[in-house]
Amino acid sequence: MSSDELLVKKHVKYFQMCLNVLPSRLQKEDSNKLMIIYCCIAGLSILKYQFTIQEKTDLLNFIYEHLVDTGEGFRGSLTHKLYTGAVGANYDPPTIANTYCALCILSMIEEDFTEKLDKLQIMKYLIKCQDQEDGSIRSIVDINDQPFGDGDLRQTYMALCIRKMLNYNPLEYQGLDLNLSKIEENILGQICFDGGLGLGESHAGYTFCGLTSLKLIGKLNTQDSRWNKTINWLIHRQIDFNEYNKELLNTPFGDDIDIGSHNGRDNKFGDTCYSFWCSSSLALFDKEFFIDGPKTEKYLLEVTQNNILGGFAKSDADDPDPYHSFLALSALTIINSHCKNELEPIDPLLSITLKASTFLKKD
Amino acid sequence: MNVSKTNYYSKENYNWDDIEPLPIDVEGVQVSQILYSDEYRQVLGLLRALQSQKEYSERALFITQEAIKLNAAHYTVWQYRYHNIIELGKDIEEELEWVEDIALDNIKNYQIWNYRQLLLKKQETPNPKKEFPLIQVMLDDDPKNYHVWSHRKWLVQFFNKYDEELPFVDYFIEHDVYNNSAWSHRFFTIFSQVEKSGKAITDEIFEEEVEYTKDQIKIAPQNVSSWNYLIGLYESSGKELSNLEEFVLTYANVLNEGSDLESLKSIPALEILIKIYSKSNKSLASKGYDLLSTKYDPIRKNYWEYQKKQITTV
Numbered sequence: 001m002s003s004d005e006l007l008v009k010k011h012v013k014y015f016q017m018c019l020n021v022l023p024s025r026l027q028k029e030d031s032n033k034l035m036i037i038y039c040c041i042a043g044l045s046i047l048k049y050q051f052t053i054q055e056k057t058d059l060l061n062f063i064y065e066h067l068v069d070t071g072e073g074f075r076g077s078l079t080h081k082l083y084t085g086a087v088g089a090n091y092d093p094p095t096i097a098n099t100y101c102a103l104c105i106l107s108m109i110e111e112d113f114t115e116k117l118d119k120l121q122i123m124k125y126l127i128k129c130q131d132q133e134d135g136s137i138r139s140i141v142d143i144n145d146q147p148f149g150d151g152d153l154r155q156t157y158m159a160l161c162i163r164k165m166l167n168y169n170p171l172e173y174q175g176l177d178l179n180l181s182k183i184e185e186n187i188l189g190q191i192c193f194d195g196g197l198g199l200g201e202s203h204a205g206y207t208f209c210g211l212t213s214l215k216l217i218g219k220l221n222t223q224d225s226r227w228n229k230t231i232n233w234l235i236h237r238q239i240d241f242n243e244y245n246k247e248l249l250n251t252p253f254g255d256d257i258d259i260g261s262h263n264g265r266d267n268k269f270g271d272t273c274y275s276f277w278c279s280s281s282l283a284l285f286d287k288e289f290f291i292d293g294p295k296t297e298k299y300l301l302e303v304t305q306n307n308i309l310g311g312f313a314k315s316d317a318d319d320p321d322p323y324h325s326f327l328a329l330s331a332l333t334i335i336n337s338h339c340k341n342e343l344e345p346i347d348p349l350l351s352i353t354l355k356a357s358t359f360l361k362k363d
Numbered sequence: 364m365n366v367s368k369t370n371y372y373s374k375e376n377y378n379w380d381d382i383e384p385l386p387i388d389v390e391g392v393q394v395s396q397i398l399y400s401d402e403y404r405q406v407l408g409l410l411r412a413l414q415s416q417k418e419y420s421e422r423a424l425f426i427t428q429e430a431i432k433l434n435a436a437h438y439t440v441w442q443y444r445y446h447n448i449i450e451l452g453k454d455i456e457e458e459l460e461w462v463e464d465i466a467l468d469n470i471k472n473y474q475i476w477n478y479r480q481l482l483l484k485k486q487e488t489p490n491p492k493k494e495f496p497l498i499q500v501m502l503d504d505d506p507k508n509y510h511v512w513s514h515r516k517w518l519v520q521f522f523n524k525y526d527e528e529l530p531f532v533d534y535f536i537e538h539d540v541y542n543n544s545a546w547s548h549r550f551f552t553i554f555s556q557v558e559k560s561g562k563a564i565t566d567e568i569f570e571e572e573v574e575y576t577k578d579q580i581k582i583a584p585q586n587v588s589s590w591n592y593l594i595g596l597y598e599s600s601g602k603e604l605s606n607l608e609e610f611v612l613t614y615a616n617v618l619n620e621g622s623d624l625e626s627l628k629s630i631p632a633l634e635i636l637i638k639i640y641s642k643s644n645k646s647l648a649s650k651g652y653d654l655l656s657t658k659y660d661p662i663r664k665n666y667w668e669y670q671k672k673q674i675t676t677v
Contacts, residue, residue: 024398031437037395058392065391076438078389079399079407088417091439142442149438150473193550193595199513201547236587240662245585245630251541260662266543266587268507290666 003307004298006332006339011325012049014310015040018322033077034066038101039322045108045353046329046344056109063102064116068092071118072125073099073162090143096129097139100158103165107356119166120173126159127178135182152199153190156183157209160216161350165360180217187213194266195229204237204264208277211284212349222285235290237262237278239270257303257316260295271314272304272324275331280348283334293336300328301339377422384408385415406430414443419450428461435469441478448482455486459493466497470505476514483521491522506535507544516551528552540579543588550595569600577610584614584629594635604639611636617651630659641674648674 019040029036041059044051051059066074069084073094082092099122106113128141136151137159159178170177187197187210196202197210207230214220239258241249248254253269261270262278275296282288304312304324311320312328330346332339347357387404399407406429413423427444430437448458459482466475483489494514501511519525529552535545553572557564564572573596579589597604614632617640627633637651652671656664 019395022395022397024400024403027397027399027403028434028436030397030399030403030434033395033397040395059394062392062394065389079387080411080437080439081385082411083385083415086415086417088414091414091417091443093439095438140438140442143446148442150477192547193554193599194591198547199509200516200551201509201512201544203509235663235666238662240660242659242661244627244659248585252539253541265507265509266591267541268543287669290663290669292662292664295662 003305004301006301006342007305007307007310008047008342010307010310011329012044012047012310014306014320014325015043015047015049015322017309030079031076032097032101034063034074034098034101034105035076036322037063038104039326041105041108042346042352043322043326043329045356046326046333046346048342048344051109056111059105059109060111063105066098066102067117068094071121073122074102088143093140094125095140096126096137096155096158096162099125100162103162104350104352104356107165107352107360110356110359114167117166119168120176122162122166123168123173123176126162127176129155129159130178130182132179132182135179135184135186137178137183153187153197153206153209153213156187157213157216160213164216164350167360180219183217184214184219191230195231195233196265197230198265201265202233204234204262204274204277204281207234208281211281215284215349220284227285231282231285231287231290234278234281235287236266237264237274238291238296239263240295258299260292260297260299261303262296269315270299272300272312272331273314273327275300275335276327279331279334280346280351283348288334289336291335294338296335297332297337297339300332304328377425379409379422382409382412385411400433402429403433406433410440410443414439419447421451423447424451424453431465432468435465435472435474438474441474445478445481449485455482456493458482463493463497466501470501470508471510473510476510476517479514480517480521483518489522491518491524494518495527502535506539506542509544512544512548515548519552520555525552525556536579540583541586541588546588546592550592553596554599563600569596569602572596580614580629584632587631590629590631590635604635605643607635608639611639617647617654627659630655633659645674 018036022036065078068075069089075081075092076095076098080092082089103113125141126137128145129138129147131138131147131151137155138147138151139149139155142148163178190197190199190206190210192198192200192202194202196204197207199206211220239261241254241256241259249256251267253267255269258270261272262274263270264274264277279288279291282290300312303316304314306313306320309320311325313320314324329343330351333343333345334348345354347354350357384405385408387399387407406426410426410430413426424444424447427440427447430440431444459479462475462479462482469475483491498511498515501508519528528548532545532549532552535542553564553568573593576589576593576596580586580593583589593607594604597607611632614629615627615636617636633651633655637648640648640651649671652667656667660667
């Protein structure tokens with residue numbers, strides 16, 4: 001069943017299928033539907049798929065329908081839309097995640113959203129989402145305009161990406177901005193004893209979000225020796241079993257099919273997505289070459305690439321999904337892989353194609 | 364499509380006659396259209412109608428339950444449920460019990476823990492007594508569940524209650540010495556209290572922890588979690604790693620050639636040894652990096668070669 005080649009055509013078909021119809025078991029993902037669409041559009045963009053004008057128009061119309069009436073950002077699904085002007089309209093807020101995904105999608109189909117979106121409104125919303133006490137960013141504001149919901153580094157990262165993608169310059173708005181020094185403090189407070197970042201336990205996803213967030217606010221000094229331990233922790237995410245540590249194969253997380261893959265925490269199984277979170281984190285330091293690229297590529301192509309449906313799965317035991325498919329391809333554009341030249345490179349800072357982030361920079 | 368409002372919910376004796384459910388299907392081209400079940404269509408239709416009119420009632424509370432069961436990741440339903448609980452003057456204890464069942468069915472969900480924390484803060488006299496058994500059940504089932512460990516950390520800090528943490532962590536490490544979540548929680552338990560007071564941990568606690576960790580390393584010499592913890596103890600207490608040389612040498616050395624399988628019992632130990640040598644004996648450190656990149660840990664060859672260059676050029 002395994003193939004050592006990147007099945008470009010199959011992956012294109014897989015993403016197209018997901019952009020068309022999704023099975024009802026995915027209704028539990030309904031609230032973050034824009035996330036699914038983002039993964040598909042990003043995946044297709046990496047595969048250098050050319051969207052037709054019709055496809056772009058349909059997408060644009062559909063995405064803009066998710067913009068909430070106040071213009072503060074995007075809702076996750078049209079099934080969350082309430083009656084316009086209703087007394088309870090505040091129960092239909094934008095979310096940080098879906099606003100981030102909407103901007104990513106628009107930028108990858110090269111839509112100039114600066115005309116249609118109110119930069120200041122969106123920025124004001126992000127500011128309301130910030131917890132003034134600990135500096136974290138929450139996923140939404142509640143009906144009383146207070147920060148609400150989970151406030152881990154994923155939210156911080158996405159909020160700062162939105163700020164960047166909007167080309168927001170506080171000087172144009174009397175200095176109005178997120179409290180960046182609180183954000184920095186919050187991130188640095190999450191560096192764990194082993195060098196990774198997380199809520200007590202180092203986690204590759206949070207490490208990526210923390211490092212990129214620092215970079216987005218100009219506070220990641222890559223020459224600072226404090227990061228040596230973080231880099232050391234990141235490079236140890238790549239899994240290997242050999243003659244000298246083979247007793248680890250008898251542990252609950254031992255499986256030699258995982259060789260070359262990355263895990264998100266110490267002593268865990270490998271998982272497709274961490275090849276991206278780790279390689280892109282290392283890329284911030286120009287150290288992605290530390291990774292054994294050919295071994296990662298082998299794992300992704302031979303173990304989690306699906307030869308029948310296309311797409312990539314989380315591990316050898318799962319079905320493909322848009323999220324892992326997109327992140328597998330993203331990882332392949334960063335590490336030293338054979339198929340790198342066939343792919344559109346990813347910008348590891350914003351997690352969109354480099355082409356899209358270049359497009360955003362054009363004024 | 365017309366949304367029926369009777370099928371599923373008439374059985375609960377709530378009257379919906381005055382409610383016009385919002386339709387789930389919208390006009391225009393759809394992208395990633397989910398084939399929603401009839402149940403989902405009905406529940407979401409009613410939920411949105413009730414949210415729109417900001418209704419706080421028994422039937423609204425009921426609908427939030429149904430919506431959460433179908434889509435626990437819904438980002439406003441938890442808030443809406445909370446407002447219903449408060450407005451209707453519901454018993455917070457009972458609500459905590461209700462969330463318990465939902466948590467057990469949605470072990471990877473983020474919102475649930477945030478919601479529990481909201482409820483705990485709302486209690487007249489906040490009481491964590493229900494939390495610890497729930498955490499125990501969930502971790503017995505999934506011992507590395509990130510959200511559950513984070514919730515535990517939040518509880519300990521919120522209630523400033525650290526006394527049960529070490530026995531709790533011991534239980535999980537005894538069960539699986541490779542459980543990195545448990546080791547991380549141990550570090551938090553030992554250090555967060557002193558951090559707050561701005562002091563270092565006492566020599567007595569330091570020695571106890573070092574002995575404990577060394578015993579765990581004896582059981583599983585290749586376990587990176589216990590080695591990381593040991594290094595963390597030393598670094599966070601400002602102690603020199605070189606004090607560990609003798610211990611580390613029982614698991615790895617860079618001198619013995621020929622009988623590597625005998626001399627190397629632990630790759631993490633070898634890495635620490637090289638770290639110690641990089642300050643005291645650069646030629647041994649450099650030889651150690653060669654051993655890692657060519658023999659013991661070739662997957663990180665590029666990294667080890669780079670590290671070797673760093674110590675030889677400085």
